[in-house]
Amino acid sequence: MSGQMRSAALAIVRRLNDNGHQAYLVGGCVRDEMLGRPVKDYDIATSALPEQVQALFKRTVPTGLQHGTVTVVSDRVPYEVTTFRREGGYEAFRRPTEVEYIDSLQEDLQRRDFTMNAMALDAEGGLVDPFGGMADLRQGVLRCVGTAEERFREDALRMLRCLRFASEYTLRIEERTWEALRECIGLLQHIAMERCRAELERMLGGADPNRALALLADSGALRHTKAEVELAELDGIPAESWPGLLGIPSSDERLAYLYLRLGVDASGISEDMKRLTYSNAQRDAASRTGAAHEYLSGIAAGGPSEGEAKDAWIRASLRHGADALLRLRQLYALDGPRLLGRRDGEAAGDAPAEGPAFLEAWISQGEAWLEARPAGSLKELRLSGQELVGHLGEKPGPWTGQVLGRLLEETALGHLPNDRERLLEAAEQIYESLQKKGPA
Missing domain, CATH: 1.10.246 (Serum Albumin; Chain A, Domain 1)
Known part of the structure; x- marks a missing residue:
């Protein structure tokens, strides 16, 4: 599909070129193609005005005319085509107050966030890289285009994007970029919580969630969001004490693990996720997982026998749902001894090398117990x-x-x-x- 999308995107570029307009593939698709990574979508920048783009293609959608963007639909796949532009002042540290159309690709690329996102490809596959994006990628560096403080003050969300890109692409944040991020981090209070949540989800669901956690902690980003969140306390946990979060299948389950590790109860999980604008379904799943964990933690404190552990597991599934228990089984397999508390003689922050017998039973037999229930619901x-x-x-x-x-x-x-x-x-x-x- 990616090859078909690329061919269709280049066909749009050529049609614009054939009608006297400059046009290029730009942004993330160029970055990922240069890195040999899968490309999710293709964006196009052009000197053509929005009305000229609409006139050249049969199926278009005026998705962002105020910003010069027209979506061209080819074989039911959308391609955003945006006119080269210069942006005026910014309001609320997020949106440009005015947009001026221009005919310079370099000036258009100059307004972008990071050098790796300020590259373009022409119809023949020629790379246009005025700010050294490829050199930065080869050196494993994430750098702002131009002055980092200006980029972050224009759009404060770029700071969270910076942390996400650094973790996702295993990049070192360039020193001046990092310094500017630390100086400007308080501007996150101006960013809508749903935008912050979207970046957090992508970090936790990305290629290196542990690196994302370390960067969130080092930057103090979650202490500066518009609403106070429990997850800000993550920066109090040493980075080296986190297990490999890739051992947990999904972003939502990794998030549930973080709340359990912080000791947030079920109602606290639900309220915190509400502040972060997670969906009701996500909040319900995480809070039920938290409630099941609270119940089992109480059982664990008494050192149950295997029979008692089995009964507790099944009772928890009836109260909080089998899906919550299956999630807990995965979390316990990753870090159960620490989640269920230290045993006597263990140092604070350390996880026991092996879990007690009841925990091993929950992990190894918990799924089979649920499947064997004669009835799991009314x-x-x-x-x-x-x-x-x-x-x-x-x-x-x-x-x-x-x-x-x-x-x-x-x-x-x-x-x-x-x-x-x-x-x-x-x-x-x-x-x-x-x-x-x-x-x-």
């Missing part, structure tokens, strides 16, 4: 609430959920077969005990 229980109410001849009420919950737990633990008649017999006993106990 839907899987072979007795409905309506059948229960009809059998007992009572009006539905809070007791209905209590009885069904007890039946599900006993069935999931293997103490009761998932059989309608046996469930009804057990329901009678549970209901009778609730009646004797009375209202809570």
Whole structure:
């Protein structure tokens, strides 16, 4: 697909050239192509005005006319085509107050953030690199175009992009660029939290999340966002004590691990992720993982036997969802001893070389235990609430959920077969005990 996209992008460049306009592939696609990395999308810069671009192509979308951008659609794939421009003053340390169209590629590239993103390719594959982007990449250096402080004051989000690029591409941030970032980091308070969250997600989901954590800590970036976040406390944990986060499959699961490592409880996780503008689904998954961890941590403190550990694992899955337990299994496999607390005689910050037997059981058998449950939810229980109410001849009420919950737990633990008649017999006993106990 990447080859087809490149061919289509170059066809757009040639059509613009054939009609008397300058046009080039620019930005990230050039950088990644030069590095031999997969290219996700192709952007084009041109001397043609937006209306001229629209006139030359059959299918276009006016996605950013105020900034000179027209999206050309070819074989259902979008390609952003932007007129060479010069940007005036910036407002809120994020957006240019005015845009002036120009006919100079070099001046257009000059307004970009980093030298590696200020390169262009012409229709024949010739590289245009006025600011030494390739030389910086060969030397493993990330450098701002021009004066770093000016670039960061124009758009403060570039500082988070700087940290992301440095971690993703294994680059050393050039000294003056780093100094300017440290001096300007307080400007992040002007950046919308959803923009900060997007960069954080990409860092955690990138090629080197551990490097991203170290850079976030060294820069203090998360202490300067518009809203105070729990994740700012990450800079209090020595970089060398983090395990390899690539051992955790996804960005969301790596984030959950960070919260557990910081000791943030389930409600705190949900609130912090809300401040960071994560989706409700992401917040729910992470907070349920946190709640399951809180429950299991309490069990772990008592040093449970393997049988007790199995029962606790299954109970946690009923309360917080099997998906939360599967996530925890991965996190425990990575760093379980430290997440569940030090044992006597261990130094602060150190993780035990081996976990206790119950932890090893959670890691090695936890998934099989969940799969072997006779029922994992009320839907899987072979007795409905309506059948229960009809059998007992009572009006539905809070007791209905209590009885069904007890039946599900006993069935999931293997103490009761998932059989309608046996469930009804057990329901009678549970209901009778609730009646004797009375209202809570």
